[in-house]
Structure formats: C-alpha cells, structure tokens
Amino acid sequence: DVKVTQSSRYLVKRTGEKVFLECVQDMDHENMFWYRQDPGLGLRLIYFSYDVKMKEKGDIPEGYSVSREKKERFSLILESASTNQTSMYLCASSPAGADTDTQYFGPGTRLTVL
C-alpha cells in the first residue's frame, strides 16, 4: 500500500512564527504535492515537485516555500505564519511515467495560527 505520512496531525502556532510541515512517502514516487483545504474552497495547490530539488508553484504559493532534498521527503515552509494560513494542509504523491496522475494523500495537518 502507498503510504504518505505527515509530521503532525494538529499544530498550533503563533503569528510570525516559522512553520515546517513535513511529508514522507514510501513508494518511491517522483511527484509530490502540497495542498490546503478550506471549507467552501476545496483543495488548492500550493506547490509541487516532480523531482529531487525541483519545485513548481501551484495556484497559491504566496507566503509558502518548499524543499525537496530527498526523493521521499517534501517539506512545506511557512516563513512567517499568518492567521489566514489556518487551514488543513494535505500532502500527496504520485508516480511519474504512468498514464494517469493518481495522487495518494497523507492524513493531513490541521494548522491553527493564533
């Protein structure tokens, strides 16, 4: 089974703090993604990566950065957390070279910024 794990299920941070969200997948997938999910807005893509050290901006990259130093690990960084970044953050991965982009999601991190 594909396993995508995220470092925390729940996180509470203060405005201005630097926040690291980590994601690890164990299926040797090339592609990894970070989304946020908010009520009424669905899933929105923040960043994605299709190879080690590669990153591409998604729909809403402002206020976020990412790091992919190893194939299995994709980190999302909030440089200076703000209250409007309170959300559910979801990591996903998918294999390259397949006919379809089936993405497998982690359990999510619910981040609250006070």
Added chain:
Amino acid sequence: DAKTTQPTSMDCAEGRAANLPCNHSTISGNEYVYWYRQIHSQGPQYIIHGLKNNETNEMASLIITEDRKSSTLILPHATLRDTAVYYCIVRVGVVYGQNFVFGPGTRLSVLP
C-alpha cells in the same frame, strides 16, 4: 476538466451495496473518471479510476456507461467505516501541476 454532478447525500444500510452515481456529460475522450473519499478530518483516500471499461479493485467497482456521460461507484458491502464524503473527479490522464478539483461530493451515511 469536465464538470461533475453528484447527489448531495445518500444513506445506505450496513451490509448492503452502496451505489453512488456521478454525471459527467461533458467528459472528453482523454479524461479519466476518478473516485476519492474523505472521512471527516482525514486526507482524501484514492478509491478507483477508469477511462472506458468497468473497473474493480479490493475497495469498489466502477461502472462507466457506454457513452461515458455517467458512472456509478459501487461499494459491494458497505460498513460503518465507509461513512464519508465521496468525490467523483474527471481529469485528463497526466496534468502535472494542475489542481485536483474536488467538488462538493456525496455525503454517504452507512446506517446500522
């Protein structure tokens, strides 16, 4: 990506088959039908996908009509743990960097 229409909610008795419909009348030839589900406060879980043919895996079966304008996800023996929001998504095969668009989905309640 083509738009999908699903019922807002459905109930199913435990142990019975749950049949979740999805309309995607504007689907194009290179678009796949995906199904995911999301249990409250958890990440979406991949269930199944298909292009033209019916598909079956250990979780569910996917029946796609011949004209591909609609499909049905079948959970053959629903359990209480199948209570979740089910999303039908239509998407081209490989769309690196394109968002997975989750609509409102169908809230399935499996009743004891």
